[in-house]
Amino acid sequence: MDEIRDGIDQIDCDILIIGGGTAGPMAALKAKKKNPKANIILLDKANVKRSGAICMGMDGLNNSVIPGYATPEQYTKEITVANDGICDQAAVYRYAQECYGIIQELDSFGIRFQKDQNGEYDVKKVHHIGTYVLPMPNGDTVKKALYRQLRKARINIINRYMATRLLTGEGRVAGAICVNTRSAEFLVVRAKAVIMGLGAAGRLGLPTSGYLYGTYENASNSGEGYAMAYHAGAGLANLECYQINPLIKDYNGPACAYVAGPMGGYTANARGERFIECDYWSGQMMQEFFDELQGGKGPVYLKLNHLAEETVAEIERVLHIVERPTRGHFHRGRGTDYRKQMIEMHISEIGFCSGHSASGVFVDEHARTTIPGLYAAGDMANVPHNYMLGAFTHGAFAGEDAADYVAEMDFAAFDQADIEAERTRVLAPTKREDGIPPNQIEYKTRRLVNDYLQPPKVTAKMHLAQKRFAEVREDMENAMYVRDAHELMRALEASSILDCADMAAAASLYRTESRWGLYHNRVEYERDDENWFCHTILTKGDDGMPASRKQDVKPYVVDIAEDEKDAYAKQRVKPSVAAE
Amino acid sequence: MTVLFEDFNDIDDLAAGLNDPTPSGRIMAVIELADSADPAAIPYLAGAISDADAGVRKQAALALTDFDGPDTAAALVVALADSVQEVRDAAAVSLTELKEPAAGDALLPHLGSADEFTLVACLAGIKELRRPEAMEPAIAALEHPSPTVRMQAVGVIGWLQDPAALSALQKAAADVDVQVRRVALTALGFSRTEAAESALIAALSDPHWHPREAAAETLAKSGGAACVSHLRRALDDDYWQVRLKAVRSLGKLGAREAAMQIGPLISLDIPNLRKECAAVLGELAVPETRSFLAAFEHDSDPDVRKNVRWALARIDAAAA
Amino acid sequence: MPLAQTATTVPVVVNDDLCIADKGCTVCVDVCPLDVLRIAETAEGSKTAYMKYDECWYCMPCEADCPTGAVTVNLPYLLK
Numbered sequence: 001m002d003e004i005r006d007g008i009d010q011i012d013c014d015i016l017i018i019g020g021g022t023a024g025p026m027a028a029l030k031a032k033k034k035n036p037k038a039n040i041i042l043l044d045k046a047n048v049k050r051s052g053a054i055c056m057g058m059d060g061l062n063n064s065v066i067p068g069y070a071t072p073e074q075y076t077k078e079i080t081v082a083n084d085g086i087c088d089q090a091a092v093y094r095y096a097q098e099c100y101g102i103i104q105e106l107d108s109f110g111i112r113f114q115k116d117q118n119g120e121y122d123v124k125k126v127h128h129i130g131t132y133v134l135p136m137p138n139g140d141t142v143k144k145a146l147y148r149q150l151r152k153a154r155i156n157i158i159n160r161y162m163a164t165r166l167l168t169g170e171g172r173v174a175g176a177i178c179v180n181t182r183s184a185e186f187l188v189v190r191a192k193a194v195i196m197g198l199g200a201a202g203r204l205g206l207p208t209s210g211y212l213y214g215t216y217e218n219a220s221n222s223g224e225g226y227a228m229a230y231h232a233g234a235g236l237a238n239l240e241c242y243q244i245n246p247l248i249k250d251y252n253g254p255a256c257a258y259v260a261g262p263m264g265g266y267t268a269n270a271r272g273e274r275f276i277e278c279d280y281w282s283g284q285m286m287q288e289f290f291d292e293l294q295g296g297k298g299p300v301y302l303k304l305n306h307l308a309e310e311t312v313a314e315i316e317r318v319l320h321i322v323e324r325p326t327r328g329h330f331h332r333g334r335g336t337d338y339r340k341q342m343i344e345m346h347i348s349e350i351g352f353c354s355g356h357s358a359s360g361v362f363v364d365e366h367a368r369t370t371i372p373g374l375y376a377a378g379d380m381a382n383v384p385h386n387y388m389l390g391a392f393t394h395g396a397f398a399g400e401d402a403a404d405y406v407a408e409m410d411f412a413a414f415d416q417a418d419i420e421a422e423r424t425r426v427l428a429p430t431k432r433e434d435g436i437p438p439n440q441i442e443y444k445t446r447r448l449v450n451d452y453l454q455p456p457k458v459t460a461k462m463h464l465a466q467k468r469f470a471e472v473r474e475d476m477e478n479a480m481y482v483r484d485a486h487e488l489m490r491a492l493e494a495s496s497i498l499d500c501a502d503m504a505a506a507a508s509l510y511r512t513e514s515r516w517g518l519y520h521n522r523v524e525y526e527r528d529d530e531n532w533f534c535h536t537i538l539t540k541g542d543d544g545m546p547a548s549r550k551q552d553v554k555p556y557v558v559d560i561a562e563d564e565k566d567a568y569a570k571q572r573v574k575p576s577v578a579a580e
Numbered sequence: 581m582t583v584l585f586e587d588f589n590d591i592d593d594l595a596a597g598l599n600d601p602t603p604s605g606r607i608m609a610v611i612e613l614a615d616s617a618d619p620a621a622i623p624y625l626a627g628a629i630s631d632a633d634a635g636v637r638k639q640a641a642l643a644l645t646d647f648d649g650p651d652t653a654a655a656l657v658v659a660l661a662d663s664v665q666e667v668r669d670a671a672a673v674s675l676t677e678l679k680e681p682a683a684g685d686a687l688l689p690h691l692g693s694a695d696e697f698t699l700v701a702c703l704a705g706i707k708e709l710r711r712p713e714a715m716e717p718a719i720a721a722l723e724h725p726s727p728t729v730r731m732q733a734v735g736v737i738g739w740l741q742d743p744a745a746l747s748a749l750q751k752a753a754a755d756v757d758v759q760v761r762r763v764a765l766t767a768l769g770f771s772r773t774e775a776a777e778s779a780l781i782a783a784l785s786d787p788h789w790h791p792r793e794a795a796a797e798t799l800a801k802s803g804g805a806a807c808v809s810h811l812r813r814a815l816d817d818d819y820w821q822v823r824l825k826a827v828r829s830l831g832k833l834g835a836r837e838a839a840m841q842i843g844p845l846i847s848l849d850i851p852n853l854r855k856e857c858a859a860v861l862g863e864l865a866v867p868e869t870r871s872f873l874a875a876f877e878h879d880s881d882p883d884v885r886k887n888v889r890w891a892l893a894r895i896d897a898a899a900a
Numbered sequence: 901m902p903l904a905q906t907a908t909t910v911p912v913v914v915n916d917d918l919c920i921a922d923k924g925c926t927v928c929v930d931v932c933p934l935d936v937l938r939i940a941e942t943a944e945g946s947k948t949a950y951m952k953y954d955e956c957w958y959c960m961p962c963e964a965d966c967p968t969g970a971v972t973v974n975l976p977y978l979l980k
Binding site: 001002038046047049050051052055056159160181182184205209210211214215218219220250251252325328329330333334371434473486489490 | 902903922930932952958960963965976978980
């Protein structure tokens with residue numbers, strides 16, 4: 001295993017789905033259901049059984065819109081406000097209308113949601129405006145249940161092939177070029193439609209632990225989706241709106257204030273005082289978090305040690321069993337007992353992920369990108385604050401729309417030379433006698449991301465970043481060296497990471513205002529609604545470098561009253577009150 | 581060329597591995613059969629439930645989670661009586677994953693089982709299947725000496741939401757066991773009848789606070805005008821948890837007449853209660869409660885402040 | 901520019917006595933999202949799973965899905 005073999009194969013399908021995590025399997029199932037004759041392939045660089053952000057499960061839904069508890073209008077309003085108004089509401093509103101049907105469908109797959117003694121959904125109240133949290137008591141079986149459905153529907157699954165570039169022709173998508181992660185053999189897939197569900201760009205910044213894989217996101221989500229969409233010419237929206245999360249320091253998993261919050265836990269400073277109003281993850285909340293750390297009032301903690309024993313036990317049960325089960329090991333290793341000590345938190349490395357922010361490949365309410373036949377869903381698509389249920393729901397939209405699209409389409413012709421060029425690019429590190437291993441290319445890129453791109457964003461630093469990235473790119477293209485197919489996968493990931501770093505710098509420099517709290521805090525600029533109440537769309541320019549333009553926010557479907565617009569802006573506890 | 585697609589192998593071929601002389605070989609066969617997700621694998625996995633090796637039996641019980649229907653359920657029932665606890669536990673968990681109502685055919689005959697572990701697991705398994713035939717044995721199980729059994733039986737009855745079972749639930753709401761009473765009161769929530777309401781009102785005087793809390797909460801669903809005075813009395817309960825649910829339910833019932841009584845509760849030193857009071861005062865929007873709220877506009881708990889401000893805005897909007 | 905041999909301790913540990921890789925089991929290798937596990941063959945021809953690449957997200961499918969409980973996921977030293 002892992003030795004590099006020469007080989008290339010070509011296959012055809014109607015719909016190629018890249019990424020078997022959350023959105024991808026749902027897209028496959030929906031497309032197959034709508035068009036049973038369609039030839040569908042679900043491809044993953046890992047194994048669909050346990051791939052993606054939810055490989056170990058999920059403890060609940062954060063954004064379920066269930067009749068009787070929340071309305072699509074309320075939800076759309078809250079998401080719009082949480083994103084400083086930069087939001088095409090149609091995709092959010094459609095999600096809010098249809099996600100309940102997806103919940104019921106997941107339920108029928110065997111993914112259980114908490115129910116009361118009458119078998120009705122037991123939605124947890126956390127907010128007086130709307131109620132969105134629905135716990136999942138057997139959330140550790142999500143992937144297993146999805147896999148079972150894929151097998152039953154007899155979806156063609158290809159594991160351990162990594163898509164590296166999309167093929168386009170005739171102004172639309174034509175397929176993808178893939179490489180086996182254990183043999184370096186090539187696979188060209190011609191497809192009438194391609195659905196991308198490749199997850200977040202989670203390996204962009206370097207975690208403070210210095211461990212390359214100690215990221216918040218599943219470290220296999222290294223940003224291929226963004227890079228492939230970019231090179232194919234698709235538009236990417238608002239990439240300057242980084243993902244930055246408050247996490248348990250070093251462990252880098254979520255502290256899950258949304259689990260602990262309703263039970264009385266909260267984020268506190270070194271004196272055990274509460275300093276933010278709302279533990280809901282937002283750019284403003286992160287800005288306050290950052291200011292507290294910078295202002296010498298840190299460390300910042302998750303405080304649970306004031307809670308009753310049975311409350312702490314329940315929080316432990318939820319947090320340690322599902323999603324990141326090693327969390328319990330981590331706390332035990334350090335002798336942290338929630339009953340006695342507060343839990344040290346820190347700011348995560350930066351990344352791209354619409355699950356918790358608003359950046360990504362631009363899509364509409366059908367999950368269509370700007371390239372005909374190409375779809376994107378889940379963390380890599382730009383529908384804001386989408387979380388897991390959003391990935392399932394938009395994956396469903398993509399699968400259904402693609403099923404219709406391929407019924408009327410034939411394969412697009414593409415240039416065979418594109419395949420040869422990609423083979424040459426991919427295999428270059430295998431053709432050298434020695435050189436720089438991918439882990440060093442990756443480490444340097446990510447260290448530079450931390451040094452120069454991490455907010456607060458400074459123009460001069462971002463220019464330096466671009467200069468340094470160009471130097472690393474030079475090394476990557478001319479001197480990177482791999483010894484086996486596994487290292488080749490890492491080399492390709494390093495390339496995606498560098499592409500994402502370049503995009504992050506370019507997008508951040510383009511928007512000359514501050515917005516979304518810490519996510520895009522450009523210290524030299526104030527918020528500027530007059531000039532920047534718009535999306536920014538990044539594409540690959542004619543010179544091969546990122547090019548940005550403005551795009552209007554579509555007229556709202558749900559009106560936002562003037563006094564509701566800054567609901568998330570005032571996050572800091574008033575000093576007089578905090579002192580009490 | 582490396583194999584591209586995941587296989588859809590012939591089940592009989594995969595099952596041949598169940599004859600492997602080593603337990604680990606048989607475990608592998610069980611895993612492959614499970615991954616097939618093909619119902620043709622069920623009889624083979626059912627056979628593996630009686631394997632000589634406990635590791636194989638446990639893997640088979642886990643593997644059956646991937647299947648459904650009466651044959652799957654029947655095999656799992658066999659495993660409930662296994663000599664090894666790990667196998668029994670795996671089977672009990674797998675039983676709760678059943679979805680097809682037909683799977684209940686295999687569970688119904690065991691709803692009177694003399695073995696407590698089997699009885700509890702079969703009741704838990706049939707609950708989500710919502711089989712009307714389970715009603716009678718579940719009602720009978722309410723007489724079982726074990727509270728665990730009685731609690732599962734209440735679940736079965738509650739999920740069926742059959743008005744004919746109201747008297748059984750009423751009886752369970754007066755069970756000797758506190759937790760049985762608690763779940764029975766919650767289960768009454770499907771009914772908007774006088775019978776359900778009176779059982780819940782009676783439970784507001786339960787000696788233990790858990791049932792009182794459940795009753796106060798469930799009255800929001802089952803209660804009408806008749807319960808408002810009782811919920812108002814519950815605002816003086818010794819336990820803030822009960823008071824909180826009473827406040828919540830009075831809000832849901834739109835009991836504006838209770839607003840002036842809820843108002844003073846906001847000054848109690850329990851943030852969760854203050855938070856709920858503020859939200860409910862906002863929902864009821866009675867102008868006279870404005871002064872109670874205004875005093876807490878700068879409460880030390882941010883969530884309380886947020887609700888207070890929201891409530892004040894609601895009251896002012898209603899007045900305008 | 902020859903490459904260095906730098907030692908690193910790995911977080912995933914496999915109990916050889918329990919591992920049934922000999923029987924063709926590759927469950928842990930299959931489920932790893934980062935593909936860091938491999939099967940090693942000893943001089944005597946017996947097989948066991950081991951962590952070949954120190955690229956672990958400590959996510960646990962290898963431990964959770966192992967049919968014999970042979971796999972333990974520890975936290976990588978750098979962050980534990």
